[in-house]
Amino acid sequence: MRIILAEDNDILRKSLSFFLESKGFSVDQFSDGKDALDAIENTDYNLILTDINMPGISGMEITQYVRETLQSDIPIIILTSSGVEQTELDSFDLGANEFIAKPVSPAVLLVRINKLLNKRV
Amino acid sequence: MSLIRLFCSIYLIFAHITYLKMRDYPIPDNELQRLAALKRYNILDSLPDNAFDDATKLVSYICGVPIAHISFIDENRQWFKSEIGVGVSEVPREISFCNYTIMDTKMVEISDTHLNETFKNDPNVTGGFNVRFYAGVPLTTPDGYNIGTLCAVDHVVKELDDNQRNALSIVAKHVMAQLELGTKNYELYTQRKIAERAVLAKDNFLANMSHEIRTPLNAIIGFTDLLDQTDLDNVQQEYIDNVQIAGENLLIIINDILDLSKIESGNLTIESQPFNLKRTLKHVYNLLKVKVQKDVEFNLYLDADMPDNVIGDQGRLNQILVNLVGNSLKFTQEGEVTVSVKRIEENENNYKLRFSVKDTGIGIPKNKLKTIFERFTQGEESTTRTFGGTGLGLNIVKQLVELHKGEIHVKSELNRGSEFFFFLTYKKADIPKTPVKSISKNDLGSLKILLCEDNVLNQRLVRSVIQNFGFELDVASNGEEGIELLAQNKYDLVLMDLQMPVKDGYQTTDYIRSEMNSSIPIIAMTAHSLVGEQERCFKVGMNGYVPKPFKQSVLLKAIKTAMTEEVDTKRKRIVDFSFLDEMSSGDEDFKKEMINLFLEKIPNQVAELNEAFKNDNHDAVKKLAHNMKSSLDIFMLEDLSQCASIIEEEASKNQFSTEILDKINILHCGIAEVVKVLKEL
Numbered sequence: 001m002r003i004i005l006a007e008d009n010d011i012l013r014k015s016l017s018f019f020l021e022s023k024g025f026s027v028d029q030f031s032d033g034k035d036a037l038d039a040i041e042n043t044d045y046n047l048i049l050t051d052i053n054m055p056g057i058s059g060m061e062i063t064q065y066v067r068e069t070l071q072s073d074i075p076i077i078i079l080t081s082s083g084v085e086q087t088e089l090d091s092f093d094l095g096a097n098e099f100i101a102k103p104v105s106p107a108v109l110l111v112r113i114n115k116l117l118n119k120r121v
Numbered sequence: 122m123s124l125i126r127l128f129c130s131i132y133l134i135f136a137h138i139t140y141l142k143m144r145d146y147p148i149p150d151n152e153l154q155r156l157a158a159l160k161r162y163n164i165l166d167s168l169p170d171n172a173f174d175d176a177t178k179l180v181s182y183i184c185g186v187p188i189a190h191i192s193f194i195d196e197n198r199q200w201f202k203s204e205i206g207v208g209v210s211e212v213p214r215e216i217s218f219c220n221y222t223i224m225d226t227k228m229v230e231i232s233d234t235h236l237n238e239t240f241k242n243d244p245n246v247t248g249g250f251n252v253r254f255y256a257g258v259p260l261t262t263p264d265g266y267n268i269g270t271l272c273a274v275d276h277v278v279k280e281l282d283d284n285q286r287n288a289l290s291i292v293a294k295h296v297m298a299q300l301e302l303g304t305k306n307y308e309l310y311t312q313r314k315i316a317e318r319a320v321l322a323k324d325n326f327l328a329n330m331s332h333e334i335r336t337p338l339n340a341i342i343g344f345t346d347l348l349d350q351t352d353l354d355n356v357q358q359e360y361i362d363n364v365q366i367a368g369e370n371l372l373i374i375i376n377d378i379l380d381l382s383k384i385e386s387g388n389l390t391i392e393s394q395p396f397n398l399k400r401t402l403k404h405v406y407n408l409l410k411v412k413v414q415k416d417v418e419f420n421l422y423l424d425a426d427m428p429d430n431v432i433g434d435q436g437r438l439n440q441i442l443v444n445l446v447g448n449s450l451k452f453t454q455e456g457e458v459t460v461s462v463k464r465i466e467e468n469e470n471n472y473k474l475r476f477s478v479k480d481t482g483i484g485i486p487k488n489k490l491k492t493i494f495e496r497f498t499q500g501e502e503s504t505t506r507t508f509g510g511t512g513l514g515l516n517i518v519k520q521l522v523e524l525h526k527g528e529i530h531v532k533s534e535l536n537r538g539s540e541f542f543f544f545l546t547y548k549k550a551d552i553p554k555t556p557v558k559s560i561s562k563n564d565l566g567s568l569k570i571l572l573c574e575d576n577v578l579n580q581r582l583v584r585s586v587i588q589n590f591g592f593e594l595d596v597a598s599n600g601e602e603g604i605e606l607l608a609q610n611k612y613d614l615v616l617m618d619l620q621m622p623v624k625d626g627y628q629t630t631d632y633i634r635s636e637m638n639s640s641i642p643i644i645a646m647t648a649h650s651l652v653g654e655q656e657r658c659f660k661v662g663m664n665g666y667v668p669k670p671f672k673q674s675v676l677l678k679a680i681k682t683a684m685t686e687e688v689d690t691k692r693k694r695i696v697d698f699s700f701l702d703e704m705s706s707g708d709e710d711f712k713k714e715m716i717n718l719f720l721e722k723i724p725n726q727v728a729e730l731n732e733a734f735k736n737d738n739h740d741a742v743k744k745l746a747h748n749m750k751s752s753l754d755i756f757m758l759e760d761l762s763q764c765a766s767i768i769e770e771e772a773s774k775n776q777f778s779t780e781i782l783d784k785i786n787i788l789h790c791g792i793a794e795v796v797k798v799l800k801e802l
Contacts, residue, residue, distance in 0.1 A: 009751035015704040103754035
């Protein structure tokens with residue numbers, strides 16, 4: 001299973017990748033939204049895990065692009081530290097499948113990823 | 122006088138030889154005094170001034186002339202303060218028309234210079250400025266000296282009407298008034314400077330005196346305290362008691378004087394801390410109970426509706442009550458003294474309380490009621506002799522009540538008694554203050570304490586007190602010595618005098634904190650107790666503050682607080698790796714890598730954040746705080762993450778409140794601690 005992870009905080013990104021890789025996933029990590037989107041267009045991923053606030057392109061924009069332009073129904077999980085309800089509503093509105101508030105619990109993240117991937121299988 | 126004339130004559134002879142056409146000019150009889158008067162105004166060679174330029178314009182408009190000026194004449198020139206159509210800033214005195222005007226008391230008007238014997242051959246008539254018409258009003262000082270002129274000049278024949286002449290005189294008067302105002306302003310400015318210097322000198326004097334008095338008083342009260350704890354016979358005990366009372370009274374007086382100077386300089390602020398109101402009142406009651414004379418009943422009535430806890434300034438309420446109740450007890454020989462407190466208003470946020478101190482004492486005569494709150498005033502002159510006191514107490518009470526935005530009143534009848542009552546509004550306290558966990562002396566174990574103090578008496582006093590507590594004490598006579606000892610031995614705590622030779626308490630603390638990187642608790646001990654000093658102590662990194670003369674219990678409490686806080690902060694900064702452990706699934710190398718990444722990034726981010734904040738760069742602050750928050754979350758630093766959140770939120774609103782600086786500081790310090798902990802791993 002191949003996951004793309006877009007997150008600009010180095011420590012969090014590396015930790016998450018390490019964690020997911022230790023659980024058997026293959027992870028491509030990006031700290032810039034634009035680079036992540038380029039990769040999504042050119043690679044066949046099973047799941048997108050993206051932060052909202054990033055340099056380049058935001059997680060919201062990535063979600064919108066994937067659903068509207070690429071017409072893909074790939075599972076998308078949005079990570080955010082925003083406590084604002086509207087952010088969560090907007091995320092789902094744009095077509096995200098899951099919304100996880102930071103600080104991210106690795107166990108919860110794993111459960112959600114597995115749930116989304118199993119559903120497709 | 123004659124010398125000047127002689128000088129002038131000699132000068133004129135030379136002038137005649139040089140310029141054949143140059144004519145003699147008259148010199149006023151009072152020339153010397155006139156020049157002195159001119160100097161007083163400091164107007165010569167001053168910068169242009171709108172007020173004078175406006176007056177010159179006015180002259181030109183009124184008389185309809187192309188040339189107008191305001192000028193002053195000194196020994197050898199006519200200097201133009203303001204001019205229209207003249208074009209030079211000064212001319213030699215000998216060619217000035219105005220030499221004649223300053224000889225006169227009223228306006229000099231020459232309609233046609235060609236018809237005037239004195240002027241028709243003047244170089245300024247035949248050439249130069251081509252003066253045909255001249256009107257000049259002398260500028261006369263209030264003491265009668267003509268220091269200059271206000272003039273209207275034209276190239277054609279002219280005659281002013283009465284209104285114009287009148288107007289010129291009025292403008293001249295205004296110009297003079299303007300000059301007077303300038304000197305008055307200057308005088309006021311100098312007076313103000315003198316007054317400010319005097320106030321500063323007084324403040325310094327008070328600070329120094331209080332320091333000088335407090336230092337020996339500290340020794341007197343302290344040693345008496347120690348002596349009191351030894352075995353004494355009855356006579357000795359009585360003597361000691363008297364010394365103690367006298368010492369404490371002296372301290373009260375010094376504190377009163379200091380308080381007054383603080384109130385005066387606006388340096389006394391009212392604190393807002395939750396406190397237990399009932400306990401404070403009972404404390405005051407118990408404190409003063411011992412002073413009650415045998416035929417007097419002393420009561421404390423607390424309203425059943427009275428709140429237990431409020432937010433306000435406990436210390437100042439204490440001071441107000443001790444003062445008022447102390448007075449009542451002092452002036453009441455028989456009958457009763459009653460303290461009562463009533464809740465009179467309550468709203469969502471506040472309680473308004475009425476405090477009353479009522480006695481059946483000597484009372485205050487009607488004609489003194491109004492002045493009773495004034496400084497150095499007591500009911501009768503003889504009061505001071507009979508009852509003592511500085512006459513400052515009630516004045517301080519009034520000012521303290523007013524600083525609380527409250528009001529104080531007095532009702533009294535001679536020989537019947539008095540009632541002082543005041544109203545204070547306190548904020549409601551949300552949570553009843555949790556009682557401070559009391560730690561017995563033993564909880565601290567045996568501490569090794571370092572004292573930095575230059576005064577030998579105080580060294581001995583502190584040594585006795587500290588040994589009484591059962592702790593060990595080393596003494597350094599100045600900051601430098603203290604630092605040496607600190608480098609050689611291990612101590613649990615430092616007691617720091619502020620005024621020391623070589624290195625004072627602030628410098629020493631700064632050195633310990635920044636150079637030695639030591640977080641050893643430091644308690645300031647000072648006889649200064651001035652406003653701002655306490656803040657300065659905490660700013661430089663001290664943990665506690667004990668004013669001298671100190672009470673043993675206060676010092677012990679400060680030591681306990683400093684020691685327990687130390688433990689608390691250490692406990693707080695234990696970094697929780699459970700999240701990182703979960704992420705790394707127990708891979709130590711990866712964990713180490715993440716820690717190193719954190720150590721590498723976060724200090725720079727803190728610096729960048731500070732910089733961005735200073736530059737008011739909201740966007741950068743927002744981004745940095747956001748990014749840092751994620752990093753802080755990984756090490757489960759909830760409090761710091763919270764700070765980052767608040768900073769980020771505030772920055773998104775494009776505004777920084779004062780709270781943000783605080784949060785940035787907390788974040789800064791917190792991260793410094795975390796970095797230290799992580800580096801030591």
